[in-house]
Amino acid sequence: MTELDSENRSGFVTFVGRPNVGKSTLTNALVGEKIAITSAKPQTTRRAIRGILNRPGGQLVIVDTPGIHKPRTLLGERLNDLVEQVLGDVDVIGFCVPANEKIGPGDRRIAASLDGYPRAKKIAIVTKVDVAGRDEITERLMEVDALREDWAAVIPLSALTRVQLDVLSDEILQLMPTGPALYDDDVVTDESTEDRIAEMIREAALEGVRDELPHSIAVVVDDIEPREDSDLTDIHASIVVERDSQKAIIIGHKGSRLRDVGARARAQIEDLLDTRVFLKLHVRVAKEWQRDPKQLGRLGF
Template identity: 80%
Template sequence: MPDQSQAESRSGFVTFVGRPNVGKSTLMNALVGEKVAITSEKPQTTRRAIRGILNRPGGQLIVVDTPGIHKPRTLLGQRLNDLVESVLGDVDAIAFCVPAVEKVGPGDRRIAASLDGYPGARKVAIVTKTDAASHEEIMERLLEVDALREDWAAVIPLSSVTGERLEVLSDELLALMPAGPPLYPDDIVTDESVEDRVAEIIREAALEGVRDELPHSIAVTVADIAPREGNPALTDVYADLVVERDSQKAIIIGHRGTRLKDVGSRARTALEPLLGTRVFLSLHVRVAKEWQRDPKQLRRLGF
């Protein structure tokens, strides 16, 4: 006979969808309770399907963070949209996110309508960033979102910053999952490799303060992560910041290297808790011409 607690357990996959910069990555980090996905005010920060694992008394939720759905202007943009579509076809529930501080627009309506293509997934609507909105704005957004579809299993307003109604969301999502045992061990929060998490932390540091199209042109590759010989309390990290043009390289480095030093300092602060040691970080900036549009360059960079 199966164990009674296991028979009552639920586990499955949920993904958040929406326009870029509606708070999907911040929401996943808040649910999981640890920074798994990088965040930035820059649109299209997320470039991979990142899984965060949330263990609850009733089971396990695997939250898949995806890039924001957008009108692609490059081959990279098209591949990110394709990635979202492939994830949507494999999850048990889809949570559609709209920020409380912005009116529902054509992009939101298009994404909500596109969920018809995934009949096997339950749909939930989430109004994010309620901490930054008035009561009237929240009520208006809830009405707008509710009217987008007739099959919402729930419509939930919440704040990832204050934690308000996060438990309501996790309980609602877990109730939509199929019965079954946990799919991951209960002592991990993500299946991301250390190298990928290191690369993303460095990219997050590089995104701070950049402008115009530069955020989309930045990629990071990690050449090596290793304990310092003779000093295991120090980890050496060697990484490349990749941009598309020489002018962008100059911006990243800054006057006499000051900006690159700032990037390294911010990245080290975030890397040391992850790696559990002090970190020596060596950053090199290189140019890969128009890499967002070049299939070979995209493959080399992991896209």
């Protein structure tokens, strides 16, 4: 081990790529705890969520961001702006493509856009190798390697089966500047408990909905209060949609769908808080909130 290698390293890394290439799943796998919600729906991630990974010799701060996409609303524009801001600040950018999908125009556009962030070192990551054959993985590695000449590394991996995760984290750490840890050892994220609860509810609400509805769902935690003389915590939260028809879909026949959302979310929240939870969900309409600057501000965007 060289003298440089023996020094402590720390810094920021983010993963970029089209929506649904596995960035949030990869973040959760590296941190070892669920800090970012996952869904088959595009643009599930809406904030810059930081997860902290401590390794021998250093600390990685992983910033999970929305997928880069062509915006159709003011919210979409703000999410892209957020990604640009993060990319300008991080030390390492990991460009992700799934092993089971051919490289397309969107991948090429994103890879080329990394020219705009000369400060960051770049690595290419081929995700989801657990669902691809050997020939498919080889083809994808060759395709992604040809996209840029400045990759510091090209790494195939699976976040689900944890294949090559240690290789990735060690490679990223070696690209980081030397310096002390940025967070205490016991911190896994700087997300507030309230924000994590809101995201768990949104993840449950996204399950099974289709068309434009996923983009129209936001969640606000209105109140968290431990119940007196009980191990129960009362949580009141609002699921916000854009139209009355969407409200009816979320609630379902005689409230059946909303009860299902509450049950799924409550199980995750109880694990997070390590206590029993009474979760009361309310569905309200904020007309066209994705396009309204005032509504976006109230919802934290």
